[in-house]
Amino acid sequence: MSIHPILSALRRHKTGTTLIALQIALTLAIVCNALFIIRTQFEQMGRPTGLDEHHLLMVATTQSGINSSTDAGKATLDASIKADLTALRQLPDVVDAYETHSLPLSGSPWGLGIRMVPSGSYGSHTTYFHADEHTLTTLGLRLVAGRNFRSDEIGEDDNFGVLQPAVIIVSMHLADNLFPHGDALGKQIYFTSATKPSTIVGIVERMQTSSVRSSTDNRTWDSTLVPMRLVTPSRYYVVRTKPGRLAAAMQSVPAALYAQDPQRVIPDGSEGDEVGVRSFAQIRAEAYQGDRTLAILMGVISSILLAVTGCGIAGLSSFWVGQRRRQIGVRRALGATRRDIIRYFLVENALISATGVIVGVLLAFGFSGWLMGQFELARLSPVYVLIGAVTLVLLSQGAALAPALRAARIAPVEAMRSS
Amino acid sequence: MLKYYLQLGLRRLRRNPVLTALMVMAIGFGVASSMTTYTVLRAMSGDPIPWKSDKLFFPQIDAWGPDSRRNGTEPRAAMTYVDAVSMMRDHRAHLQTALYPIAPTVHSDDATQKSRTAPGQAVYSEFFPMLDVPFLYGGGWTAADDEQHAKVAVITKSLNQRLFKGENSVGRSIQLDSHSYRVSGVLDDWHPQPKFYDLATTDAFGPADQVFLPFTTATDAQLATKSGFMCVQLPDPGYAAMLSSSCVWIGYMVELGSPSEVSAYRAYLDGYAHDQQASGRFGWAPNNRLSDLPAWLDFWQVVPSQTKISFVVALCLLLVCMVNTVGLLLAKFLRRSGEIGVRRALGASRLAIAAQFGVEAGTIGAAGGLFGLMLTWAGIQAMHGLLPRQIAALAHIDPLLLWQTLLLAVVATVLAGLYPIWRAMYVRPSLQLKED
Secondary structure (H helix, E strand, O other): OOOHHHHHHHHHOHHHHHHHHHHHHHHHHHHHHHHHHHHHHHHHHHOOOOOOHHHEEEEEEEOOOOOOOOHHHHHHHHHHHHHHHHHHHHOOOEEEEEEEOOOOOOOOOOEEEEEOOOOOOOOEEEEEEEEOOOHHHHHOOOEEEEOOOOHHHOEEEOOOOOOOOOEEEEEHHHHHHHOOOOOOOOOEEEEOOOOOOEEEEEEEOOOOOOOOOOOOOHHHHOEEEEEEEEOOOEEEEEEEEOOOOHHHHHHHHHHHHHHHOOOOEOOEOOOOOOEOEEEHHHHHHHHOHHHHHHHHHHHHHHHHHHHHHHHHHHHHHHHHHHHOHHHHHHHHHOOOOHHHHHHHHHHHHHHHHHHHHHHHHHHHHHHHHHHHHHHOOOOOOHHHHHHHHHHHHHHHHHHHHHHHHHHHOOOHHHHHOOO | OHHHHHHHHHHHHHHOHHHHHHHHHHHHHHHHHHHHHHHHHHHHHOOOOOOOOOOEEEEEOOOOOHHHOEOOOEOOOOEOHHHHHHHHHHOOOOEEEEEEEEOOEEEOOOOOOOOEEOOEEEEOOOHHHHOOOOEEEEOOOOHHHHHHOOOEEEEEHHHHHHHHOOOOOOOOEEEEOOEEEEEEEEEOOOOOOOOHHHOOOOOOOOOOOOEEEEHHHHHHOOOOOOOOOEOOOOOOOOHHHHHOOOOEOEEEEEEOOOHHHHHHHHHHHHHHHHHHHHOOOOOOOOOOEEEEHHHHHHHOOOOOHHHHHHHHHHHHHHHHHHHHHHHHHHHHHHOOHHHHHHHHHOOOOHHHHHHHHHHHHHHHHHHHHHHHHHHHHHHHHHHHHHOOHHHHOOOOOOHHHHHHHHHHHHHHHHHHHHHHHHHHHOOOHHHHHHHO
């Protein structure tokens, strides 16, 4: 069957043809970008933090009325932290616990500059976490070189002044960043304003920083553990629970802390407060809420778009079938089979959608370029354009199928009827 | 005549139920997705204080020098304590305040109530008149209170409800951390969003502040900032060393009524930085900024790019729906070429044809709008489950949104109908009659 008569028929329906092609082009441009955005968001959300996340919870607590700038106040706070941790570690639901100011993905990143000599400019940066000898087991971080902190190495930090611990544990990403030859273990670095060096005694395989919005730079994995107890009224405890005891620990951990000090504050999430006791799953969900929402919206919009376009094509195709009843009758009377009629409409549709797809591919890359300029998105991968193109051709053929079948049922006698 | 066309249009809608339903659905979905994402966008990008956003300015002083500028040129947004206090002392604007976020613990006399942390701000007395903060009882403290480091506090209605059962608590005392403060005023509901006044250190959509203390009193009590604290050179241990350090953690806001005041204030900032350079504190030429509130919100990119992308893609969906509607309307109208031919032959003018089909398109648009309104409502309900609490609370349907949705639907459909109407107007009566 020759394409020529189809083309000349299409030329008589320029507007309708153009509209369908345009709609396919626009739909393709949007859908493949939306798919690509969804994929990017999922990639982002799926990145492991390096922690064994399933049995972790974090609880925020504040003790007021203690003047942490005096030695007596510091001693009180320090004793209170030790008592809290002892109480937490003794709970039947709990495996281990330690004190810090944040976790990967939990927000409020605290950062330091790093240099190799005690003066000059800072070549690198790191997000640091307060840690002690229980941190590795609590978080389930995998030590790939060196050793854990020893209990006699844990110092105190009142959040004022220069941070210069004698020993540190760094993420492998940071270690490779600082020492590209892979010999970071045992090397010394200087943190911001430090005059004493810090020696890398351990390297963990992977540890994400607390900031979520650092997806574009590669600082996302540059973490450091400092062997310091944070001696401040406001602090966080991170708790590893026994398997299956997370829900129970969400209750027993704050109860144990209140038993230590009834006057302390653990926000309960009411009256617009932040929530004080959060499982790591909650921390992760909050951290990626925006990405998840965007992915869902893109999914919903794409589905609507495909449905609207499919229905539109089906609607216009039926209109054309209706318009050409007489011609179809004539062709049937002249010996065309039903199959010929179906093929005619499907080939016609394929020609239109091919045109739409070609324009759509150009539009897709154009739209992607614009999005990149406006919103710092990555460049659209051609795979998604291909997926989009195939989807649209199939959708378009599917939409034209029902009207084509209806056309095939037109009896040759229709040719006799007027209009 | 219009009524007749309306009747015709309605009858027509029933005649071709499938095509009509397709168009109504397309318009409905297109409008609903645009309006749902627009509602979120509007909630996040609203002007928090529209009546004077062009009079509020946020100065930046470059206290860190060329090595630590953002993108090589931009000074830090937050200020050092030293600069903030000096500028408050100079008092060159009509109204001004330095501020930083605090989170004191509120103790209740009621033993059954647990202690809670109350988010708040350490501000100067001019904060309240500058932001037109509404008071339920009492008022802000005085400039003399600022100078004397008075132990006064302004609390919000919700905190007043919790501590004093909503009674007029002016003059009574509240316990914050280990200090007692006299309530000078109780705010009426006040939670501007985005929370523009402490953007320099805090997220734009945090919880509402519940307690306000004099800046001078707060630093006396050694209250630390609960938010952003950035240093190039870490200070010596202790609160006093932190205050005199080059760490930046304080926000600053001034009210300037006229362009001449703005340029005078710019000159003052440059003079101030020059003095610091002359005294050897800054080793670089002045590099200050003075942004009004809209520019400040823009600078902080208060609206996340994800929200903007969603809106743009939703608008694209509307565009496709309109293209779809053009095709379907064309099919619907041209199917009735015969009818048009008869009407034209009987003397109907082209304008009359245009009116008839325009009314029909408008009817479809209105139906699409109603459908879209239902979908928008569902969409916004769904968004509440997807958005952070603070933002979800802002995204809601109001009468304005209702009208905007309907209007958008009708305008979109009539725009989509322009070409089909034009084609219907130019149907040649003779040709149609001959064919029939």
